[in-house]
Amino acid sequence: MPHGPDSQATLHQRVTDAVGAVVEPDVELSLADLGLVRGVVVDADRAVVAVAELVPAGPWRDRLRAEVDAAARRAGAAQVRVDLVQLTDDQRVALRTRLQGPTKPTPEQAFSGARVLAISSGKGGVGKSSISVNVAVALARRGRRVALIDADVYGFSIPRMLGVDRRPAIVADLVIPPKAHGVSVVSVAFFATDEQSPIIWRGPMLHKALSQFVTDVHWAAPEYVLVDMPPGTGDVALTMSQLLPLSEVVVVTTPQPAAQKVAQRSAYMARKVNLTVTGVIENMSHFTGNDGERYELFGSGGGDLLAQQLDVPLLGKVPLVPALREGSDEGRPIVVTDPQSEGAAALDAVVDALLAHPPRRMRLPVVNVR
C-alpha cells in the first residue's frame, strides 16, 4: 500500500469511521454516536485508537477491544493498538444529556406509547418470573423493543433467569440497562450489595426505588414493558398504579381451585387501584408424559374459572415442562433454546393472545413539550 500523505489521511478516516460504527452492546448506539471514540492516530499502516468505556473495567472490555481492533484492521490498518480510556465527569454528564435529553422524563414519558404489563399472582411460586422472562424474550424475538423490570424487590430472580451476569453501566446517575436475549432489564439485584440479606422496604423507599427504575434508566422508548411483580398484592401494585396508571395486569394462576381464589385477590387489588386486568395465564396446566399422555397434576379448570369470574380472556395455558425450569436455572429461556417445544409454543401462544387483546382503555401518546 502506498504511504503518501493522501493515503494516510484516508486510512485515518477509514479507521475513524470503522471504529465509530462499532456498536456499544447495551445502549445499542454506535461509538461515534456516543462520542466514545477519543482519538485515532495513524502512522504508516499502524493505528492507535483510544476508546472510552462506559463502565470502567466493564464486562464488555475484551469484546470492545476485539471489535475495535477488528474494525481498524478491516479499514486497512496492519497493526492496531487499542487504548481504553475513561470519560471525565464532564464528558459523562454530556453523554447523559445526549441519551436522556435535557430533563429527566416523567414515568409516563419514559414509557409513552408502550404497553406496560404487570405479571402478578396472589401467591408465590406459580411462575410469574418464568412467564415474564419468556414472554419478554418471545416478544423481542418478534422484533419488538422490550423492557423487563424486576419489581420483585424481595426475591429478585430475573437476572439469573435471563442470564444477565453483569451490573448496568451508570453514566452520571443514568442507568444503562444490560440487555440479554434482546431484552433490557433492571433489577434490585444490580444494586444489592449482599444478595443474601433481604432488604426491608418501607413504603416510601419502595416507591422511590420503583420510580427510579422507570425514570432514571435509559429505556429508549420500549414498545412493551413487562413488570415481574412480587407475590401477593399490596405495596407494589399501589406504587405501579401511581407511577404508571395505564398499566395492565396479567394474573398468573395454577389449575387448582384453591390457587385461583388467591389469584383472584390480586386481580381485585389491581382493580381497586384502577389498573386494567387484561387476562389470565394458567401455568403448570398439565404434564405430557413420555407416553404422550397428558397428566393434570394440579387439577384443572382454575384458569378458566378465574378468567370467567374476572370477565377477562384466558390468555393461555402453559404446561409443566422440566426444560422450562432448567432454562430458568441456567439463564437460557426455553423460547430461545427450544422454540419448537411444547412449552415454548404455549408461551408463544400467550404472546399471540396478548397482542390480540390490547388494553380496553385508550393509551394516548404523551406529547413532550419543551
Ligand SMILES: Nc1ncnc2c1ncn2[C@@H]1O[C@H](COP(=O)(O)OP(=O)(O)OP(=O)(O)O)[C@@H](O)[C@H]1O
Ligand atoms: N411451566 C413450568 N414448568 C416447569 N417448571 C416451572 C414452570 N413454571 C415455573 N416453573 C418453575 O417453578 C419455580 C417457580 O417459578 P417462578 O420463580 O417463575 O415463580 P414465581 O411466581 O415468580 O415465584 P415467586 O413468587 O417466588 O417470585 C421455578 O423453579 C420455575 O423454574
Ligand SMILES: [Mg+2]
Ligand atoms: Mg418471581
